[in-house]
Structure formats: structure tokens, C-alpha cells
Amino acid sequence: MASKTASKETSFLIVGAGTFGLSTALHLTNRGYKNIVVLDRGDDVPSAFSAGNDVNKIVRADYEDPFYATHALKAIHAWRNSPIFSPHYHHSGYLVTSSASAPSKATSHVTRLITALSSHPDQPKSSVAVLHTPEDVQSTVPHLTGPLTGWSGYYNSNAGYAQAAPALKALYTELLARGVEFRLGDSGHAVSILPDTQTAKAFPAPRPYIRTADGKIHCADLVILALGAHTARLLSVAGAQLTAKAWAVGHVRVSAQEAAHLRGLPVVNCRDVGFFFEPVPAGDEHGQEWLIKVCAHGGGYTNRGRAATSLPPWQAEENKAIPVEDEMLMRRLLRETLPELAKRRLERRFMCWCADTADSEYVIDYVPGYRKGLVLAGGDSGHGFKMLPVFGGWVVDLVERGQQTEKRWRWKTGDSDGQEELGWRVGGVRDIREVQRMGDGAEATRPRL
Ligand SMILES: Cc1cc2nc3c(=O)[nH]c(=O)nc-3n(C[C@H](O)[C@H](O)[C@H](O)COP(=O)(O)OP(=O)(O)OC[C@H]3O[C@@H](n4cnc5c(N)ncnc54)[C@H](O)[C@@H]3O)c2cc1C
Known part of the structure; x- marks a missing residue:
């Protein structure tokens, strides 16, 4: 490729068929690019290693920063109107609160969100209702039958x-129909980049090559890495800015009758405890049972041990136990809201891994040293799934312009370990090896100190 920017003949190799990789392939095809190959180590899409392979994800434009609120409003528009995404989106509304024992950081974040929502020019004016008391919360969301002790906050109808995994599957199907090639399993599992960052400058090859687990070498004019929490395993230099972090997820099973009572439940997010969703079908063979996804809030967990870089465990199986403290938070959330479910078995537990950055910004830029042949697209800090319909457009903008004009998305040289004092982060970070965890079958995973 003579020019530094993409032309319609440019060949693309996207490494990672998760949220950002699929979105990038979508936007490349939208803009007329045809020569696109996507690699993923999973045997199917969505892969067992994708943070997006989940029952559901919050889609909201409730950001303090108007820049992200504007992008998220565009994403919501696409979720509601695109034939690919709209079947998998539920405009259920969003309840955001803090509890009686919330640290002041959590309550002031909620207050600032209310101000940000009411001052954003594109946010529908009547969508937000401020809720001062537990009674206000209960009358706005009558599904909630628990005490809601000290709860206050707001409800946003916009x-x-x-439904995350089905949305990714629908996008994958669409991309296959558009002629995008996928290599999965060993033939999609990238194990090294050649040359590596140490030798890239001196290497005579005009572009990077990817070696996969089956021993094959893949090349393209532009290689785009979209590996989420796994990025530093392939590109170690990225570990200084993308830190793999996980949060705990569990599910409570409800009957069809209970699910019917909870129909129309907004996403309930208590900023200092956790969040949960409307029930969705469990997908069991009789189709009679439903699942409520529950998550615990906190600063997240690294997996580092004595290593400098945090990376997700190698096997997806190792993710199936969650910290005991997080289970307690999930049960506390249910006791406050839907007490009849608080003692039910917490099933399909897992640790969900994503790539966190200190400033919570994405990194969408060329990797230094590869002569603009290698792009990194990642760093979601736990809030990137909503951008599935729009994220890839930002990657294509980069490769068409040949430089990252959005300063906040540039390659970062700082270290991500010192978490910046961001208003929405509540709780400290711990290493997953230091905490006791519990799996579905109540088998305990001892801390590895
Ligand atoms: C607990 C939790 C809750 C979240 N909730 C929300 C939410 O409610 N709303 C929201 O908007 N966002 C949410 N997010 C964030 C969202 O999940 C991420 O922003 C998004 O999935 C990141 O996409 P990605 O493409 O970077 O990574 P992923 O979706 O994880 O994709 C990475 C892909 O790379 C593949 N891969 C890994 N290694 C290799 C390799 N060596 N070779 C080839 N392929 C490889 C994996 O198989 C995977 O498919 C949440 C995240 C977490 C952790």
C-alpha cells in the first residue's frame, strides 16, 4: 500500500471478532471495503472469550461527559432503528440510584448525571424524573417490592x-452475508505478531504479519487488533495502557409467571451495590424459564499475581467462580428490590473481562513502530458494548484520515495502573488471586497468595 490511508482496494485483517472487531467489519463494509478477514480464537461467534458474550448489557446515554452522551445517543438511535440491531434492543428505561450507605462519591455522581442529562441538547427533555425518596422510586418502578432503604436517584426513559450475545450473532450473520471471511478456533487464534515491537522498525517487511495457532501466517495492508482484555497477550506493549479487569456476573432463574410480573422492568442500577435487568428467556428446552442477570459493582479485579501485566485466565473455564463478597452484594441488591429472589441459587456465574484504561477512554490509533500497518481498537473500561452499532465507524475514520484527530483516543504512553480519579469509579481494585470465589455448585476457589 503506497499511501498511508486506506483505499477501497486495501485489505484488512481484524484480529478479534468481539464487540469492536465485528463493529469495525460492519463499518468497513458500509463504506464499500470488500477485502476483510476476521480472526478469533473462539470456535463460534460470539466467542467464549468475548466480554460481549453475555445475556444483556445496559444501553444508555447517561454520561457526565457530553462527548460520550452524544455518541451514545447516536448508538441508541441505531439500536432502535437498525434492522440488524433493533430486534435485540429493549427500550426499557433506566433507574439509577444510590443506597443509604453509599459513599458520597456515588451519590454525587448520580447528582451530576441528572445535571448532565438535563443540560444535554439532544437528550429528550421529558425523559428524566428525579426520585428523592424510596417512595418515589417505588411509585416509578412498581415492580420493586423491597424496602429500597435510603434509595434516591432518577429514572431515564430514554x-x-x-440482548448482547444475540446481537453479536446477528451482526456475525450479516457480515457473512456481506462476504466477510472468518477464521475461528485454531485457525483464528493469533499467537504472535511478526515482527514484534522490538524489531518492527528494523524489519524490512512493509507490514505486520499475524501467526495463528495452526502455524499459518496472515497478512493484510492493515491489521486491526480488537482483542479486548486479551490485547496485551499478543501486543505486550499495550499492557501499559490497557489493563485486563473483571467484574462478577450471576443469574437468578424465575418462572414464566414471575417473568410476566417483571415485564417492562427498567434496568435497575444502584451505583454502590450492583445492577440487574428484566428477565429474558433462559433458552432451556421447554422454554418455560427465564433468567435475571445480576452484576456487582466495585473497582474490579485484575489477574496479575507477580506479573507486571494483568491478563484474563487462559481458559474460559477458570472464570466460572465469582468472589464471595460480590455474591453478597448481589443478594443485598435483590433483598432491597425483589426480596423473594434474594435466596435463590445464583447460577451461570462468571467473571467478565474487559480492557480498562486509567482515564476510561478508548485507544483507537496506530501502534507506534509498524508504519501505520497496525491499529489498536480497545480500552472500553466496561462501558463499550452500547457502542456496538457505531464504534467501527471511529476505526474506519482513523484509517481513512491516516491519523487520530480525536486526542482522547490516541495511543497512550502513561501507565494505566494508577486509576485516575474518575467521578464514576466506586471501590478499589484487587487481584482475583487474592479473593475467595464460589462457583455454581458452591465449590470454593481458595485465594492463591
Ligand atoms: C462485567 C461487565 C459488564 C459490562 N456491562 C456493560 C454494559 O452494561 N453496557 C456496555 O455498554 N458495556 C458493558 N461492558 C463492556 C463491554 O462488554 C465491552 O466494552 C466490549 O465487549 C469490549 O469489546 P472488545 O471487542 O474490545 O472485546 P471483546 O468483546 O471481549 O472481544 C475480544 C475478542 O477477541 C478474541 N480474542 C482474544 N484473544 C484472541 C487471540 N489471541 N486471537 C484471536 N482472537 C482473540 C476473543 O475471543 C473475543 O471475541 C461490560 C463489561 C464487563 C466486563
């Missing part, structure tokens, strides 16, 4: 949730 938000909802996506």
Missing part, C-alpha cells in the same frame, strides 16, 4: 438494554 435508555434500555441489548
Whole structure:
């Protein structure tokens, strides 16, 4: 490729068929690019290693920063109107609160969100209702039958949730129909980049090559890495800015009758405890049972041990136990809201890994040293799934312009370990090896100190 920017003949190799990789392939095809190959180590899409392979994800434009609120409003528009995404989106509304024992950081974040929502020019004016007391919360969301001790916050009707795994599957199907090639399993599992960052400058090859687990070498004019939490395993230099972090997820099973009572439930997010969603079908063979996804809030967990870089465990199986403290938070959330479910078995537990950055910004830029042949697209800090319909457009903008004009998305040289004092982060970070965890079958995973 003579020019530094992409032309319609440019060949693309996207490494990672998760949220950002699929979105990038979508936007490349939208803009007329035809020569696109996507690699993923999973045997199917969505892969067992994708943070997006989940029952549901919050889709909201409730950001303090108007820049992200504007992008998220565009994403919501696409979730509601695109034939690919709209079947998997529920405009259920969003309840955001803090509890009686919330640290002041959590309550002031909620207050600032209310101000940000009411001052954003594109946010529908009547969508937000401020809720001062537990009674206000209960009358706005009558599904909630628990005490809601000290709860206050707001309800935003202009938000909802996506059924995440089905949305990724629908996008994958669409991309296959558009002629995008996928290599999965060993033939899609990238194990090294050649040359590596140490030798890239001196290497005579005009572009990077990717070696996969089956021993094959893949090349393209532009290689785009979209590996989420796994990025530093392939590109170690990225570990200084993308830190793999996980949060705990569990599910409570409800009957069809209970699910019917909870129909129309908004996403319930208590900023200092956790969040949960409307029930979705469990997908069991009789189709009679439903699942409520529950998550615990906190600063997240690294997996580092004595290593400098945090990376997700190698096997997806190792993710199936969650910290005991997070289970307690999930049960506390249910006791406050839907007490009849608080003692039910917490099933399909897992640790969901994503790539966190200190400033919570994405990194969408060329990797230094590869002569603009290698792009990194990642760093979601736990809030990137909503951008599935729009994220890839930002990657294509980069490769068409030949430089990252959005300063906040540039390659970062700082270290991500010192978490910046961001208003929405509540709780400290711990290493997953230091905490006791519990799996579905109540088998305990001892801390590895
Ligand atoms: C607990 C939790 C809750 C979240 N909730 C929300 C939410 O409610 N709303 C929201 O908007 N966002 C949410 N997010 C964030 C969202 O999930 C991420 O922003 C998004 O999935 C990141 O996409 P990605 O493409 O970077 O990574 P992923 O979706 O994880 O994709 C990475 C892909 O790379 C593949 N891969 C890994 N290694 C290799 C390799 N060596 N070779 C080839 N392929 C490889 C994996 O198989 C995977 O498919 C949440 C995240 C977490 C952790």
C-alpha cells in the first residue's frame, strides 16, 4: 500500500471478532471495503472469550461527559432503528440510584448525571424524573417490592438494554452475508505478531504479519487488533495502557409467571451495590424459564499475581467462580428490590473481562513502530458494548484520515495502573488471586497468595 490511508482496494485483517472487531467489519463494509478477514480464537461467534458474550448489557446515554452522551445517543438511535440491531434492543428505561450507605462519591455522581442529562441538547427533555425518596422510586418502578432503604436517584426513559450475545450473532450473520471471511478456533487464534515491537522498525517487511495457532501466517495492508482484555497477550506493549479487569456476573432463574410480573422492568442500577435487568428467556428446552442477570459493582479485579501485566485466565473455564463478597452484594441488591429472589441459587456465574484504561477512554490509533500497518481498537473500561452499532465507524475514520484527530483516543504512553480519579469509579481494585470465589455448585476457589 503506497499511501498511508486506506483505499477501497486495501485489505484488512481484524484480529478479534468481539464487540469492536465485528463493529469495525460492519463499518468497513458500509463504506464499500470488500477485502476483510476476521480472526478469533473462539470456535463460534460470539466467542467464549468475548466480554460481549453475555445475556444483556445496559444501553444508555447517561454520561457526565457530553462527548460520550452524544455518541451514545447516536448508538441508541441505531439500536432502535437498525434492522440488524433493533430486534435485540429493549427500550426499557433506566433507574439509577444510590443506597443509604453509599459513599458520597456515588451519590454525587448520580447528582451530576441528572445535571448532565438535563443540560444535554439532544437528550429528550421529558425523559428524566428525579426520585428523592424510596417512595418515589417505588411509585416509578412498581415492580420493586423491597424496602429500597435510603434509595434516591432518577429514572431515564430514554435508555434500555441489548440482548448482547444475540446481537453479536446477528451482526456475525450479516457480515457473512456481506462476504466477510472468518477464521475461528485454531485457525483464528493469533499467537504472535511478526515482527514484534522490538524489531518492527528494523524489519524490512512493509507490514505486520499475524501467526495463528495452526502455524499459518496472515497478512493484510492493515491489521486491526480488537482483542479486548486479551490485547496485551499478543501486543505486550499495550499492557501499559490497557489493563485486563473483571467484574462478577450471576443469574437468578424465575418462572414464566414471575417473568410476566417483571415485564417492562427498567434496568435497575444502584451505583454502590450492583445492577440487574428484566428477565429474558433462559433458552432451556421447554422454554418455560427465564433468567435475571445480576452484576456487582466495585473497582474490579485484575489477574496479575507477580506479573507486571494483568491478563484474563487462559481458559474460559477458570472464570466460572465469582468472589464471595460480590455474591453478597448481589443478594443485598435483590433483598432491597425483589426480596423473594434474594435466596435463590445464583447460577451461570462468571467473571467478565474487559480492557480498562486509567482515564476510561478508548485507544483507537496506530501502534507506534509498524508504519501505520497496525491499529489498536480497545480500552472500553466496561462501558463499550452500547457502542456496538457505531464504534467501527471511529476505526474506519482513523484509517481513512491516516491519523487520530480525536486526542482522547490516541495511543497512550502513561501507565494505566494508577486509576485516575474518575467521578464514576466506586471501590478499589484487587487481584482475583487474592479473593475467595464460589462457583455454581458452591465449590470454593481458595485465594492463591
Ligand atoms: C462485567 C461487565 C459488564 C459490562 N456491562 C456493560 C454494559 O452494561 N453496557 C456496555 O455498554 N458495556 C458493558 N461492558 C463492556 C463491554 O462488554 C465491552 O466494552 C466490549 O465487549 C469490549 O469489546 P472488545 O471487542 O474490545 O472485546 P471483546 O468483546 O471481549 O472481544 C475480544 C475478542 O477477541 C478474541 N480474542 C482474544 N484473544 C484472541 C487471540 N489471541 N486471537 C484471536 N482472537 C482473540 C476473543 O475471543 C473475543 O471475541 C461490560 C463489561 C464487563 C466486563
